[in-house]
Amino acid sequence: MTEPAHRTLGMTDDEYARVVEILGREPEPAELAMYSVMWSEHCSYKSSKPWLRRFPTEAPWVVLGPGENAGVVDIGDDWLVALRIESHNHPSFVEPYQGAATGVGGILRDIFTMGARPVGLWDALRFGPLSDPSNRYLFSGVVHGIAGYGNAVGVPTLGGEIEFADCFSKNPLVNVMALGLMRRDQLVTRAAVGEGNIAVLLGSATGRDGIGGASILASASFEEGSETKRPSVQIGDPFEEKKLIEACLELYERGLVVAIQDLGAAGISCATSECAAAGGMGMTVDLDAVHLREEAMTPGEILMSESQERMLAIVAPDDVDEVLALAHKWEIDATTIGVITGGDTLEVRHRGEIVAAVPAASLSEDAPVYHRGVERPAYLDAVWADEATLPAGLDLGSTLLRLLDDPALGDRSWIFQQYDHMLFLDTVVGPGNDGSLMRVKGTDKGLAVSTDGDALRCSLDPRRGAARIVYEAALNVAVTGAAPYAVVDNLNFGNPEKPAVMWQFAETVEGMAEACERLGVPVVGGNVSFYNETDGVDISPTPVVGMLGLADPMPQLPPRLDRAEAGMELWLIGPERGDDFAGSAYCRIVLEHRCGRPAEPDPDVARRVVEHAARLAHIAPVVHDVSSGGIAVAVAEVAIRSGVGVRLDNGDWRLLLDESPHRFVVAVEPGTDLDVSDVASRRLGVFGGDRLDFGRWGTVGLSEASRVWRQAIPRRLG
Amino acid sequence: MSEPVRFRVRVMRKAGLADPEGATTTKALRDLGYTEVTAVHFGRDIVVELAGDDVAAAEARVHEMCERLLANPVIEDFTVERL
Amino acid sequence: MSEPVRFRVRVMRKAGLADPEGATTTKALRDLGYTEVTAVHFGRDIVVELAGDDVAAAEARVHEMCERLLANPVIEDFTVERL
Amino acid sequence: MKIAVAVFPGSNCEHDVEHALGLLGADVELMWHQEDDLSEFSAVVLPGGFAHGDYLRTGAIARFSPIMDEVSRLAEGGFPILGICNGFQILCEADLLPGALVANRDLNFICSMVHVRVESTAGVLTRDAEVGQVLRIPLNSYEGNFVADAATLDELEASGRVLLRYCDPAGNVTDEANPNGSARNIAAIADPGGNVVGIMPHPERAAEDVLGSSDGRVLLASFVHAAEEASR
Numbered sequence A: 001m002t003e004p005a006h007r008t009l010g011m012t013d014d015e016y017a018r019v020v021e022i023l024g025r026e027p028e029p030a031e032l033a034m035y036s037v038m039w040s041e042h043c044s045y046k047s048s049k050p051w052l053r054r055f056p057t058e059a060p061w062v063v064l065g066p067g068e069n070a071g072v073v074d075i076g077d078d079w080l081v082a083l084r085i086e087s088h089n090h091p092s093f094v095e096p097y098q099g100a101a102t103g104v105g106g107i108l109r110d111i112f113t114m115g116a117r118p119v120g121l122w123d124a125l126r127f128g129p130l131s132d133p134s135n136r137y138l139f140s141g142v143v144h145g146i147a148g149y150g151n152a153v154g155v156p157t158l159g160g161e162i163e164f165a166d167c168f169s170k171n172p173l174v175n176v177m178a179l180g181l182m183r184r185d186q187l188v189t190r191a192a193v194g195e196g197n198i199a200v201l202l203g204s205a206t207g208r209d210g211i212g213g214a215s216i217l218a219s220a221s222f223e224e225g226s227e228t229k230r231p232s233v234q235i236g237d238p239f240e241e242k243k244l245i246e247a248c249l250e251l252y253e254r255g256l257v258v259a260i261q262d263l264g265a266a267g268i269s270c271a272t273s274e275c276a277a278a279g280g281m282g283m284t285v286d287l288d289a290v291h292l293r294e295e296a297m298t299p300g301e302i303l304m305s306e307s308q309e310r311m312l313a314i315v316a317p318d319d320v321d322e323v324l325a326l327a328h329k330w331e332i333d334a335t336t337i338g339v340i341t342g343g344d345t346l347e348v349r350h351r352g353e354i355v356a357a358v359p360a361a362s363l364s365e366d367a368p369v370y371h372r373g374v375e376r377p378a379y380l381d382a383v384w385a386d387e388a389t390l391p392a393g394l395d396l397g398s399t400l401l402r403l404l405d406d407p408a409l410g411d412r413s414w415i416f417q418q419y420d421h422m423l424f425l426d427t428v429v430g431p432g433n434d435g436s437l438m439r440v441k442g443t444d445k446g447l448a449v450s451t452d453g454d455a456l457r458c459s460l461d462p463r464r465g466a467a468r469i470v471y472e473a474a475l476n477v478a479v480t481g482a483a484p485y486a487v488v489d490n491l492n493f494g495n496p497e498k499p500a501v502m503w504q505f506a507e508t509v510e511g512m513a514e515a516c517e518r519l520g521v522p523v524v525g526g527n528v529s530f531y532n533e534t535d536g537v538d539i540s541p542t543p544v545v546g547m548l549g550l551a552d553p554m555p556q557l558p559p560r561l562d563r564a565e566a567g568m569e570l571w572l573i574g575p576e577r578g579d580d581f582a583g584s585a586y587c588r589i590v591l592e593h594r595c596g597r598p599a600e601p602d603p604d605v606a607r608r609v610v611e612h613a614a615r616l617a618h619i620a621p622v623v624h625d626v627s628s629g630g631i632a633v634a635v636a637e638v639a640i641r642s643g644v645g646v647r648l649d650n651g652d653w654r655l656l657l658d659e660s661p662h663r664f665v666v667a668v669e670p671g672t673d674l675d676v677s678d679v680a681s682r683r684l685g686v687f688g689g690d691r692l693d694f695g696r697w698g699t700v701g702l703s704e705a706s707r708v709w710r711q712a713i714p715r716r717l718g
Numbered sequence B, C: 001m002s003e004p005v006r007f008r009v010r011v012m013r014k015a016g017l018a019d020p021e022g023a024t025t026t027k028a029l030r031d032l033g034y035t036e037v038t039a040v041h042f043g044r045d046i047v048v049e050l051a052g053d054d055v056a057a058a059e060a061r062v063h064e065m066c067e068r069l070l071a072n073p074v075i076e077d078f079t080v081e082r083l
Numbered sequence D: 001m002k003i004a005v006a007v008f009p010g011s012n013c014e015h016d017v018e019h020a021l022g023l024l025g026a027d028v029e030l031m032w033h034q035e036d037d038l039s040e041f042s043a044v045v046l047p048g049g050f051a052h053g054d055y056l057r058t059g060a061i062a063r064f065s066p067i068m069d070e071v072s073r074l075a076e077g078g079f080p081i082l083g084i085c086n087g088f089q090i091l092c093e094a095d096l097l098p099g100a101l102v103a104n105r106d107l108n109f110i111c112s113m114v115h116v117r118v119e120s121t122a123g124v125l126t127r128d129a130e131v132g133q134v135l136r137i138p139l140n141s142y143e144g145n146f147v148a149d150a151a152t153l154d155e156l157e158a159s160g161r162v163l164l165r166y167c168d169p170a171g172n173v174t175d176e177a178n179p180n181g182s183a184r185n186i187a188a189i190a191d192p193g194g195n196v197v198g199i200m201p202h203p204e205r206a207a208e209d210v211l212g213s214s215d216g217r218v219l220l221a222s223f224v225h226a227a228e229e230a231s232r
């Protein structure tokens, strides 16, 4: 017996029954295709929706929260910022260059579809260990893909983060965040209002790209033999996207669009149904008007195609000619493919026949919601009980070299030097520091962004781990002088049909939500990527936080890691524990121990520390948060980047390697008043000489540390 | 020492996948007045030179190089030809 | 309408000028264990399809396209071949 | 006195050039590549970016734009013409400058600060600088590797048309200090008249201390002064 069509499209029998109920009849093939993609996990969030409501989403400065193409916040002086993060994990495993490239293209469309000019990109990456050639291939392919697309499309990539672990070997993660800037009156939405308005398809021709592609790929696990999914690879065209950006921005400037929506997963079906549903209208769509790249495409294929670099603009009939002329000037294709109608039906025609007629809103709004089983995995008790056995003492010189040689702790300039991070002349603090900081020309404001994740700590305790990355991200923007302002998150998880995975998910959401609440920072958007599982093995829970900070005013000369000088004093601000080793770089790299329970964050301390960092960023040349590798690595980074040695006062070695949260270091001229009475602080030592000198715990030459740190990635790539 | 054996490897994007470079070049040629051009497809032409006398073995090795490095089997096809 | 006429254009870097793709690929292949590889030369393989029946005229036009656009005479040589 | 900045489909540094020249007091206007009349202007800049996606070859398609006919015509009359990065590539393709730019030697895109040493002041890019001066400015390119045959290189050197070379912070021109493999570390050249200049690094990205360097100013100022002279 052959499988029923809906099952081959990944739809359950119950879901199919529901479609029949909505339509009052069996769906036509094109209709079934539309429902199957729109109701996929990737498009409908059917497993995660109930949990995501937990996030705080409101603040006076929030203009648009979750649910839009991008979140939008008001930064004052008539400027709005749009931000969004998105994953392209499975496509990047299938084809790393194109998967990552099209991920960049997709996130940028989410930004300029709001009316904003994209001004920055960040990438959060996860791969298996670089000792394996296939991981090296994926890693360099992804970095080249992001560079190839981001640079050519003309949007700077200002930072990111990276982690390596076995669980990502067959399931790398590629999350990309983008930020856009617009004047207040440029904001547009996708609400297609106005009966008789015209739908214009802009951009690339439609081919069979990604059919059964991104949305299906992202909604199912990988098994051996996933090669069969490969013909759906999409090829990115940054040149086309660049022209689309400029054309769309000019359309907005001239007030020529009523609404606009990018074409992403589920292509034309998604864009048309969402525009119509958002406007409470119907739409008729003529597939014969769609410019095709390939012959003999079926209506279902045209509707579902995920060909890149396309936009759907809703335009008043009188403006159509001007829109087409403007598209012509920018050398992009534009065709009218539909009309907004009264009622609520999305009607699709092909060769004179109606191939689909469905309630527009049912595609996006009537998708099933699943309350999946949640169960705390029993193995966690053993994990928490298994604390690392620490030595009584150690040689910090050689230990530090091992840490600095780790590709996630060493110099990451092999990655970010391949990204144009200076375009637009706004990059005041670029990659290679903590958060990046960009100025907003014509104002005193600066926008800081940091992306942060920590798969290891989140696997040990998803709630604490997730909360801690929110606090870390906040501190990373604070050290540039900014206050946390808005969050986007990307939740990368395994198979949601497993209760243990849903427990990780629920705990993560709780941890992130609480941290955001305690910091008073709204979540304005996010993305969920489930089914990151290969051959039955799930990835570690990997939430990624994209934190936007606002510096107002921006420091005149913001801190950077390379601004320490001999004679400056080094101070630690924030509480010390000396026992928070679970999930630390020291345990992972040196002890090869990945168990225990990370310490709980302290929201009140976190907030105070963040405030102090933002304040001190206006007076101290170096303000650097302490994260992976503890104080030892944080200090080494400053010394290496500044080219000056440092001598630390004696203390317990554990204080130098543990990774308890809410701490940062500053370099200041002796005698500077730090004014930090309400949190702990301690003088760590003084800069000078050409060694990293840890007193009784050992010492290492600056040039050797520097060489090892610089080679951490290149030496592994050969 | 003997002359090297030479092979020409031709790597082409698989049919059906978008070829932005080809499309852009088609347009450029048409804009230059070559309006009879209907399509341009881009590929790579790679000449590999090897030491050794066993041509058949060398050809098998070049095939392997294509599969492992020179072509990307996900999006590209290749051919190998003795020169 | 008749079938398009197709030509293969091969564009190669002039001998003696830097060919970073070739040099890097040579090294990569040798690192992979193909130590018999002595050199790799990178070029482009461009297939041009044209409408029209006059093959000789079409070939002359393709030559012209190469001279004007498809190859850069400062650093590249080209050949044209009917398919 | 007005300076035109040519904008090709895929250009992306046009606003940056406009901003940086603006800091020097220049009056700048962006000109779409379909324009073919620059008679109102005293100089033109071809900015960085990816004209036509850099497809086929960098600059190959852009050089056929109508604006390039005008640029070529003006070049003969001594008009100051500056190509930065992609603009340099376009000028080479258009035969207004010798040689070509090919992929970086390590096949990676490079976005990084580099040092260049002023070798000659015989071009509108360096006329206000001093020979031997070392400048720290950003490089941002995949195809930044300058190639030309030996005779061309010799002639460039002999006629003082090599304007800038990659060097280390102390000004030593070494192979290690060569970021992309460019022949003889060449980072910028001029045509025989000195009025057409091409530079691979981006002086406009080094025009403000807050962005990390102001060393590019002397180059931009040279060009603006040349434009002022030309307008007289």
Ligand SMILES: Nc1ncnc2c1ncn2[C@@H]1O[C@H](COP(=O)(O)OP(=O)(O)O)[C@@H](O)[C@H]1O
Residues within 6 Å of the ligand: A123, A124, A125, A158, A159, A160, A161, A162, A408, A412, A415, A416, A430, A431, A432, A433, A434, A435, A436, A450, A451, A452, A476, A625, A627, A628
């Ligand atoms: N994948 C990446 N892409 C671009 N920049 C990166 C990437 N990974 C790390 N970086 C940069 O390297 C610096 C250090 O990163 P990281 O150690 O993650 O910072 P932190 O610990 O402060 O969060 C940051 O400036 C970051 O932007």
Ligand SMILES: [Mg+2]
Residues within 6 Å of the ligand: A433, A434, A435, A476, A624, A625, A626, A627
């Ligand atoms: Mg940090």
